[in-house]
Structure formats: structure tokens, C-alpha cells
Amino acid sequence: MSHPSFRAAIRSLHACAALALFIVASFVAPATFAAGASSASSVDVDITKFAFAPQEITIAPGTRITWTNRDEAPHTVTSNDRSFTSKGLDTGDKFEHTFAAEGDFTYICTLHPFMAGVVHVREQ
Amino acid sequence: MNISDPGHNPARRRALSCLAAWTGAAIVWTVAGGVPRALGATNAGTPKAAAKHALTFVQISDTHIGFRKEANPDVVGSLRRAIADINALPQAPAFVVHTGDVSHLSRPEEFAQARDLLREIHVDRVHTIPGEHDTIDEGVNGYLNFFDHDGNGNSWYSFDQGGVHFIALNNVLNFKMGKLAALGDEQIAWMKSDLARVSHSTPIVVLAHIPLWTIWEPWGWGTADSAQALALLRPFGSVTVLNGHIHQVLQKVEGNVALHTAMSLAYPLPTPGQEGVGEPGPVKVPAGELGKLLGTRQITVARGRRELALIDRPLAG
Numbered sequence: 001m002s003h004p005s006f007r008a009a010i011r012s013l014h015a016c017a018a019l020a021l022f023i024v025a026s027f028v029a030p031a032t033f034a035a036g037a038s039s040a041s042s043v044d045v046d047i048t049k050f051a052f053a054p055q056e057i058t059i060a061p062g063t064r065i066t067w068t069n070r071d072e073a074p075h076t077v078t079s080n081d082r083s084f085t086s087k088g089l090d091t092g093d094k095f096e097h098t099f100a101a102e103g104d105f106t107y108i109c110t111l112h113p114f115m116a117g118v119v120h121v122r123e124q
Numbered sequence: 125m126n127i128s129d130p131g132h133n134p135a136r137r138r139a140l141s142c143l144a145a146w147t148g149a150a151i152v153w154t155v156a157g158g159v160p161r162a163l164g165a166t167n168a169g170t171p172k173a174a175a176k177h178a179l180t181f182v183q184i185s186d187t188h189i190g191f192r193k194e195a196n197p198d199v200v201g202s203l204r205r206a207i208a209d210i211n212a213l214p215q216a217p218a219f220v221v222h223t224g225d226v227s228h229l230s231r232p233e234e235f236a237q238a239r240d241l242l243r244e245i246h247v248d249r250v251h252t253i254p255g256e257h258d259t260i261d262e263g264v265n266g267y268l269n270f271f272d273h274d275g276n277g278n279s280w281y282s283f284d285q286g287g288v289h290f291i292a293l294n295n296v297l298n299f300k301m302g303k304l305a306a307l308g309d310e311q312i313a314w315m316k317s318d319l320a321r322v323s324h325s326t327p328i329v330v331l332a333h334i335p336l337w338t339i340w341e342p343w344g345w346g347t348a349d350s351a352q353a354l355a356l357l358r359p360f361g362s363v364t365v366l367n368g369h370i371h372q373v374l375q376k377v378e379g380n381v382a383l384h385t386a387m388s389l390a391y392p393l394p395t396p397g398q399e400g401v402g403e404p405g406p407v408k409v410p411a412g413e414l415g416k417l418l419g420t421r422q423i424t425v426a427r428g429r430r431e432l433a434l435i436d437r438p439l440a441g
Contacts, residue, residue, distance in 0.1 A: 050343075050403035072193050073405050074229055076260065080301050088229045088260035091193070106301060111256045113299035114344045 044068065045117070047075050047089070047109070052117035060124045064098040075109040077117075085110075179286030182210050182217045182247075183421040185368030186388035188257060189238040190228035195391035195406035196414060199228075202389045203241055205439050206420050211246045217422070218285060219247050223368035223386060224255030224296070224333030226271070230262075235270040254279050255333040255369060256296040256305065264294060280311055282318050288425050289322045291315065293332040295347045304341065305334060306348035316356055327362040327425055327432075335367040337376050337383055340396035343404040345370055357381055362430040366423070370396070370404075373436050384421075384434060392417040415440025 041063055046053045048070040059065065067077045069089040077095050078085040083105070086095035099105065099121045109115040184206055191199050210220065222242065227234035235258075242250045251273060258267040264279045274281035279294040293315070298308035307315075322328070330336070336353060338346030347353075357363045363381040371388035372395065392409060394401040409417065419438035426433070 050405070071403075071405060072195070074257070074260065090229060108299075108301050110299070111260065112344055113305060114302060114342065116302045 042066065046070050047077075047115075050075075050109075050112055050115055052077075052107075052115065055116070056118050056120070058120040058122055059099060061100060061102055061121055062098065063121070064096055065119065067095045069093050073111075075111060075115065077107055078110045080106040080108065178427065179288060179425040180215055180217050181423055182213075182220045183223060183366050183386050183423060184210075184220060184389055185223040185386040186225040186255065186371055186390055187222070187238060187241075188225055188228040188388070188390035189241070190231060190234035191390050191406075193391075193406060195408045196418075199390045200237070200241065202414075202418055202439060204244070205415075206389050206418075207241070207244050209420060209437065209439070211244075213422070217247055219249045219251060220245055221290075221292075221331055221366065222250060222252040223331055223366055224253050225257040225368060225388075225390075226252055226255070226267070227258050228390075230258055230260035230266050232266065232269070235267065239270050251283070251290070251292060251331070253292045253331050253333055254294050254296055259296055263297065278314075280314065286425065287427055288327045288329055291318065291328065291330045293330065293353075295332045295334050295336070295350075299348070304338070304344055304346050304348040307332075307353055308349070312349065312352050312356070315353060319356055319360075322360075324359050325361055327430070328357060328360050328364070329423075329425075329432075330357065330363065330365045332365065332367055334369045335374075335383065335385055336365050337378070339370060339374060339385075342397065345396060345404070354378065354381055362432075364423075364432050366421075372417075380430070382432070386421050387417065387419040387436065387438065389418050389420075389439075412440075 043057065043059060043063060043065055045057065045065055045067045047067055050071065050073070052067070057065070067086070067089070069075050069091055072091055074088045074090050076086050076088055077097075084097045084107075088111070089095055099119060102121050102123060105119040105121065107117050107119070187203050188199055189203070196202060210217065220242070226238045242252075252271045254264055254267045254271075258264070268277060268279060273292070280292060282289065282291045284290070293307060293311065295307050296305050298306040330353075332347070334347050335345060336347050336350040338350070340346070358379060358381070361380055365381060365383040367383065367385045368388070370385050371391065371393040372385065373387055374385045374396075376383045391406040392414075393404050394407055416438045419436060422435040422437065424433040
């Protein structure tokens with residue numbers, strides 16, 4: 001669904017982020033990623049008990065989030081502006097999205113629209 | 125959640141055994157003058173024969189074809205048991221309605237399997253509506269590839285049979301962030317024009333997946349714009365709303381409008397906001413209990429009478 005040049009931009013951001021992580025990781029001990037803010041290039045969000053956990057997260061541009069459905073019921077990860085959306089995620093299924101630009105991204109599960117989450121992407 | 129382990133959360137187990145007792149028997153309901161009255165419990169015995177010239181049809185719901193988890197590893201078997209029950213009814217129903225969540229994950233192979241299974245019912249027609257499990261990846265289009273009753277690519281439609289006007293709705297899309305799903309303005313406008321040609325003395329039966337009244341908002345058990353739909357139905361003398369979604373029998377009466385939710389044919393869900401249960405996920409029950417919590421509903425419309433007779437019949441009783 002993404003535009004090819006957009007994907008290319010994401011790929012180059014991935015490469016930059018990977019390089020940056022390599023440099024940082026060479027000097028810094030592995031960090032534990034707290035829910036509030038994270039400078040890691042990859043973070044996990046669980047979908048559990050009909051909620052996103054953490055429900056609110058702050059990340060740096062270029063960070064990839066991996067959502068994993070831990071429920072027996074299927075869920076989706078669908079942004080309010082439709083800039084990203086998963087397929088229906090069955091138990092154990094994952095969805096990844098890399099956030100290139102700064103901004104606030106609200107998202108829901110389309111099966112259960114009362115399930116809402118937000119990703120804040122901020123230069124840190 | 126799992127209650128098969130006796131050492132696990134006894135409070136929850138007690139609550140669930142209450143749930144089992146509560147829906148464990150078929151109750152014969154009659155809705156007279158807008159007030160429902162239980163005529164007595166039956167246990168999957170021979171149903172009472174419907175009056176002559178009465179329109180009889182069957183409601184099934186929430187088959188979730190494709191679901192394979194512990195709460196019910198054999199949803200196809202459950203549907204087949206229900207089909208056998210329907211095919212064995214002494215008076216064949218005019219048709220069957222399926223109030224949504226035909227599939228579990230909106231996958232084409234699930235829709236295809238469900239369509240083939242529903243063809244095993246000995247009726248001329250099975251009317252379906254979509255549930256939110258049927259509209260996951262590509263809106264309602266994947267569902268419509270298999271169940272386009274309208275023929276015009278709409279998931280809502282109406283039909284007349286036996287002097288009754290039936291309205292089939294889609295209330296699983298049109299949601300706003302953090303809110304209940306809705307019918308949406310386009311469908312409400314269609315409903316208004318559809319009802320404009322129906323006399324107020326005609327009995328109306330409305331099919332919608334999610335309840336058309338708010339049962340438990342934190343779990344999405346309600347329809348954001350149901351008040352608009354119910355306002356359109358208010359002038360009619362006899363209105364019956366048949367819902368699914370919550371996998372249990374509940375009812376409410378508002379004036380001439382009687383609303384009923386139905387059992388699922390896949391797995392039970394907790395009671396609304398059930399204490400100790402944080403979310404509306406599949407409920408696991410001990411072997412032998414499941415069949416008491418799944419079932420079908422027979423509905424009879426007697427000409428000239430406002431009340432519809434409803435029999436909720438579990439698969440095993």
C-alpha cells in the first residue's frame with residue numbers, strides 16, 4: 001500500500017537507525033525500555049485483555065514498534081489517519097510499523113473500537 | 125480464562141456456574157402487549173407446534189467459523205448439531221436468519237465453509253448480516269463476496285415474508301475512535317425511506333449484529349446511533365429486534381419494541397461487566413457444559429397478534 005519512494009525512505013531510515021543503534025550499543029549497556037519514553041530502535045507493545053500495553057508510548061523517529069496479540073480474540077492495529085493498519089491478528093500474530101516522522105499517532109482495534117492507543121514520536 | 129482447573133480462581137468459577145445455570149435451559153417466551161412473559165422451561169424436548177398460518181423462522185448467530193481455540197475446538201461440529209436440530213423441527217421454518225459473526229477472521233475460506241454449511245439447512249433461504257468478525261481486513265467486501273443478499277453490494281437490505289417486514293442491518297462499521305460502532309447516516313436514511321412504504325400495522329423484525337441498545341459500553345456492547353433507528357421504529361405496532369454479538373440471551377422492551385440477543389453457536393462470553401472478568405473474551409467451561417450455553421432460537425409470528433413467540437433452545441440440555 002505504501003508508495004515505493006516512501007518505502008525506500010523507510011528502508012534508508014532503517015539503515016540509519018540500525019547504524020545508529022550499532023554505534024550506541026557499542027558504548028552503552030542494554031537498556032530496559034520503559035513505557036513512558038524509549039530511545040530504542042525497536043519496542044514491543046502487547047495486545048492483552050482487550051487493551052494495548054502500554055497504551056501510550058513515546059519513541060524516537062525511526063523506531064519500529066512490534067505489536068503482538070496475546071488474546072484469544074482477534075484484534076487489529078489501525079491508525080486513526082489510516083497511515084498504518086494491520087490485518088486481523090489472531091493469537092500470537094504480530095504487526096510491525098516503523099515511525100519515520102515526528103507526530104502523535106492514535107490507533108484502535110477495528111473489531112473493538114473502544115480499544116485505543118497512542119504513539120508519540122519525538123526527537124530526543 | 126479457564127475454569128476447568130478446580131484450583132484456579134474459585135470466585136470466577138462460581139460466577140460462571142451461575143451463568144451456566146442461567147442460560148442452561150430453553151425458556152419459552154411470549155411477548156404480549158410489549159411485556160415478555162415466560163411460559164415455562166423446556167429441555168430440548170419436542171417443541172410446541174406453531175399455530176396454523178403462523179410464520180415460523182429460526183435465528184442462529186455467532187458461528188465464528190475458523191475459531192479453533194480451547195473454548196470450542198469444534199465450531200463446525202456445533203453448527204452441524206444446530207443444523208440437525210433445525211432440520212428435525214416438526215414444522216419446517218420458512219427460513220433461517222444468521223445475526224452475524226459468520227466467520228471468525230473474515231478469511232475467504234471461512235466464508236466459503238460457512239456458506240457451504242448453511243446450505244445443509246433444509247430451508248429455501250438463510251439471511252445473514254455481518255458481524256465485526258466478518259469485516260476485518262477489507263471492510264464488508266470480503267463478506268459480500270459470499271453473502272450479497274441485496275445484490276447491489278450493500279450489506280443492509282429488507283424483505284417481506286408472511287406479512288412481516290424484515291430489515292437486515294450492518295451496525296459493525298462506522299465507528300469513531302474509542303466509541304461504539306454505529307449504523308451511520310447513510311444506513312439510517314435508507315431505513316427511513318424503506319419504512320416509509322410499510323404500513324404501521326405491519327409487524328417489523330429487525331436484524332442487527334450488535335445489540336440496538338447499550339448493554340455494556342466498556343465492552344462495546346451497544347450501537348452509537350441506535351436511538352435514531354429505534355425512533356424510526358416507534359410508530360409501528362409490533363417491532364422485534366434480533367441481535368447477536370454478546371453470545372447470551374438478554375432482552376429489553378421499550379414500548380412496542382422488544383429487543384432480544386441470542387446465544388452463539390461457537391463459545392460463551394461473560395455476562396455484561398461480569399465481576400472478576402476484565403474483558404469480553406471466550407469463556408472456557410468444563411466439558412459437558414458448552415452445549416448448554418450454545419443454541420438456536422425459534423420465532424413464530426402469528427397473524428393478527430402483536431406478540432412473537434420465542435423459544436431459545438440450547439444444543440444440549
